[in-house]
Amino acid sequence: MPSVIALDAMGSDKAPKPEIEGALQAARHHGVHVLLVGPEAHLRAELAHYPGARRLPIDVVHASEVIAMEDKVEAIRGKRDSSIRIGLRLVREGRAAGFVTAGNTGAAMATAKVVLGALPGVDRPALAAAFPTVLNTAAVLLDVGANVDCTAVNLEQFAVMGDIYCRSIFGMKRPRVGLLSIGEEEGKGNDLTREAFHLLKRLPINFIGNVEGRDLYNGHVDVIVADGFVGNVALKTSEGVARLVRAVLKETLKATITRQVGAYISRDAFADFKKRLDHTEYGGAPLLGVKGVCIITHGSSNTNAIKNAVRVAAEFAEGKVNEIIEQELAALSAPVST
């Protein structure tokens, strides 16, 4: 039986094209059964352009409303029949094993918390972002924006969930888990990180202590735990720096004819460069700790990003990641036998 994954067909900036093509690829190459969620007539008309689609396990589930990237909280609440809500309901009702959206992150997180609810033992679900490092490994930062004003216990649960995510999805044996702080010594940081440090130290994980912002990308740590405000700032700052670097590089390479010639000769280096820093291979950001699988990808997601997110959603479900999270958190709060 292939995994059934519900996919918000109207999420990305260029929807529904990347979603439809991503669904086709996930069905063809990874054997996933995809439920495309969105306006049925529109989606069927689009699907008709792909003759091969008929032979693939792809179905359409109707949702009459679409949440826009710029929609405010009230507008989101009012859209009871949005593709995000319908998709998440499919998961709650057991008709899909997971849900993927490239739509409004805030709306997806809030709706998932309400429709799916938190796993037993999880106080607050956390959004986990994966990215590449200098050593060409993957690192995971969580939370990147599902929560603000976290407690030390929230961070403790993030550490456990991030560890399980890395083991299950990236196949790491014993991920190195760090606490995002300022300064490496135990006493460094703020009230929250100092309290969390003590909790993380006694967890049955490979806790390597405090890490700093510069460690996110150097491959020295696999799971980085942070309050959602801090994690979101780190993630968006990274986007800002990456854009700055690309803009300046482009400008300087175009400044003279000679430079343009040089850049042309080494053009496939720049293609490689882009690919190495490409986040679309990592399959989006899972909202860890909800009952069911919910993966949120960037609004600019292309076909490849959608395909990978659908694949990872299926891996999550098949790997029983949520069951493991539940078990390991229950073991933590169980009385210690002596």
Added chain:
Amino acid sequence: MPSVIALDAMGSDKAPKPEIEGALQAARHHGVHVLLVGPEAHLRAELAHYPGARRLPIDVVHASEVIAMEDKVEAIRGKRDSSIRIGLRLVREGRAAGFVTAGNTGAAMATAKVVLGALPGVDRPALAAAFPTVLNTAAVLLDVGANVDCTAVNLEQFAVMGDIYCRSIFGMKRPRVGLLSIGEEEGKGNDLTREAFHLLKRLPINFIGNVEGRDLYNGHVDVIVADGFVGNVALKTSEGVARLVRAVLKETLKATITRQVGAYISRDAFADFKKRLDHTEYGGAPLLGVKGVCIITHGSSNTNAIKNAVRVAAEFAEGKVNEIIEQELAALSAPVST
């Protein structure tokens, strides 16, 4: 009368060479009188290698101890005769108008707070970092690590000080001041930023509301206000991304002979690129809000970075930045006449 600036001769990773050469350039090109602070015999022997030094306004002030980058808090406290402490004392005693160090940032901040004390009206001094944007303007982020667990009133004072810094040192008429948050709408963020938003809104500055991590480098905002923990994470994450990008670019450009040829042809583009992203032009990070001028530069500072930091320290003193900070903060707390 030229400004007198005390310079920690033993701060940088390659001390005292960049310090001595930076002092020579600041004295020669900007007319600054530099007091080199460090082990006298050693510094005099080094200075003897620069015959031109004799005719320049450069003096040596003896300090027997040096604080290392890796020194812990206790070690720092024990070094009563360190070049950082002696340099800051010169400022307190009025023998120097400002102090510059490329040494241990934590030690410099802590010692400055103790030796100089805070300006009237300032609850907590803030470290302000300047960096380049896509539009080739300068932007200033504060606090980048002098304080953690800030209150909204701390952030209010940071906003006033950052505004004055941009006006005085970068010559901006009406800097756009933003509050670092997650999400642009007024209600977005955490408890601290929501409270600070209300305080910043009523300040007589050009407050443009919440900004996000990706706005740091896009030139849409000139002063970014943040708690020191968050600001430090943003700054160090930026360093991490920049290193990742450089490493990957280098690797991909070296992968084949063809690419190497292309890169060689456009080599001055890469030199330009490096220069555009170079932080050494900005003259280091001032610790705003202490009685006196204290500027901290990166441990990797070269001659140019030191020269610029000494120049900016003199500009700070001559521009009476501290007097303006005192006046504007006093005006804020004065009863409003109706």
